[in-house]
Amino acid sequence: QVQLVESGGGVVQPGGSLRLSCAASGFTFSSYGMHWVRQAPGKGLEWVAFIRYDGSNKYYADSVKGRFTISRDNSKNTLYLQMNSLRAEDTAVYYCAKSSGALYPTEVNYWGQGTLVTVSS
């Protein structure tokens, strides 16, 4: 069965950096696009970034463009999110999510359980 396990969350000071990882199993990781989606406490879902199956193209929300970088290592079945210049408004549960397609950011058919990132001094 599909499993997505996030790690790397925690407490970080404003302006700091953090790298999230997502270990994928139960499907051919290298064949699918992957998303990061976040949800601030008590708020709605916000799409963060998407990467194509082969890493050749990446898409970002305006709110994180230039600060966050999505990447993947298909040899390790792992997705990453490098987060720099963190702000209080980046505080959220970050979900790793599998797209049903390979090329474009379309529907998510599997979600991880999320990892909490708290940006606070």
Added chain:
Amino acid sequence: QSALTQPPSASGSPGQSVTISCTGTSSDVGGYNYVSWYQQHPGKAPKLMIYEVSKRPSGVPDRFSGSKSGNTASLTVSGLQAEDEADYYCSSYAGSNGGYVFGTGTKVTVL
């Protein structure tokens, strides 16, 4: 990349139907047939309920249906059950510049 607009809340009695709207623009909902709907119970990860406007993943009851007209998509839940009480989010592909966008979310209450 503005969030798609959904009503904050909707409700119905068991057995009734409820319809949730999701309004975007011609750059997202109106421009592509890649509208999806997700259900989220408190403290849980979202679950895909509808994709490509009106398709249901395996295991999703046929009480859930989706449609689209112009820049507005809709999710209808027929024969409401207690377990349908949850938050619902629409989403859409928004092109190579827009990426992907979620709706503002609707809390469905079963009275």
